[in-house]
Amino acid sequence: MPLSDYNLTDFSAGPYTRPVYRRGQGPAVIVIHEIPGLHDQVIDFADRLVDAGMTVFCPSLFGTPGKPVTTGYALQQMFLNVCIRREFAAWKDGRSSPIVDWLRALARTAHQECGGPGVGAVGMCFTGGFALAMMTEPSVIAPVLSQPSLPLGGAKQGSIDATPAEIACAKQRLAAEDLTILGLRYRGDAFVPDARFERYAREFGDRFEDVTLEPEHARQGTGRPPHSVLTIHLPTEGPGKDAETRVIAFFGKRLGLVGP
Numbered sequence: 130m131p132l133s134d135y136n137l138t139d140f141s142a143g144p145y146t147r148p149v150y151r152r153g154q155g156p157a158v159i160v161i162h163e164i165p166g167l168h169d170q171v172i173d174f175a176d177r178l179v180d181a182g183m184t185v186f187c188p189s190l191f192g193t194p195g196k197p198v199t200t201g202y203a204l205q206q207m208f209l210n211v212c213i214r215r216e217f218a219a220w221k222d223g224r225s226s227p228i229v230d231w232l233r234a235l236a237r238t239a240h241q242e243c244g245g246p247g248v249g250a251v252g253m254c255f256t257g258g259f260a261l262a263m264m265t266e267p268s269v270i271a272p273v274l275s276q277p278s279l280p281l282g283g284a285k286q287g288s289i290d291a292t293p294a295e296i297a298c299a300k301q302r303l304a305a306e307d308l309t310i311l312g313l314r315y316r317g318d319a320f321v322p323d324a325r326f327e328r329y330a331r332e333f334g335d336r337f338e339d340v341t342l343e344p345e346h347a348r349q350g351t352g353r354p355p356h357s358v359l360t361i362h363l364p365t366e367g368p369g370k371d372a373e374t375r376v377i378a379f380f381g382k383r384l385g386l387v388g389p
């Protein structure tokens with residue numbers, strides 16, 4: 130079973146209680162899964178963080194933990210569950226999802242329990258932008274945005290799922306604490322338009338590290354166009370094949386596991 134080596138607890142903060150799967154030793158990283166849920170390839174990525182000396186906290190925000198990905202399962206979660214739930218802000222520019230408050234509390238607790246200089250956070254797809262909004266929590270020092278896909282649709286393709294206050298806080302912290310944000314996507318991904326990454330670059334300048342991968346370098350046999358950088362479509366060739374290694378190294382550096 131994909132989660133058999135993980136300890137399961139329920140974590141409560143504000144109006145929300147969600148299951149959290151934990152494994153490892155060392156500084157904490159919050160791994161926020163993509164649609165359709167906490168599937169086996171997200172868990173594989175979390176396992177590799179554990180192997181690199183980190184404690185991973187994998188909250189389950191929707192879907193069935195450990196259930197394999199299928200097209201039907203993904204569509205069901207997307208249109209009949211996630212997009213209509215009040216804890217997510219799927220459609221509006223300049224607004225973060227209410228569940229981010231719960232994630233900030235989880236990061237704060239993880240830092241208290243695991244120590245170290247701070248906490249890493251990686252969001253994927255629907256949750257891809259959550260790590261940016263989480264930066265109002267001082268313990269979050271290593272945010273990774275993997276194929277950030279919110280807000281969905283609309284004419285404002287440069288829109289992002291963070292409030293002006295959250296963006297201002299991130300800017301201040303990036304400069305004052307010498308931090309950076311890592312962003313990953315595949316070129317041509319309709320869920321992550323060029324204008325969104327251009328917006329990140331305008332907002333954060335060289336504090337935003339743009340890792341845009343070419344679609345032909347995605348893992349083969351998983352469908353096109355590629356989308357899920359760290360899981361289903363993990364690049365296996367070309368200049369982007371070290372994308373996962375780069376993320377792990379980013380966490381390792383920021384969390385004090387390796388030298389600068």
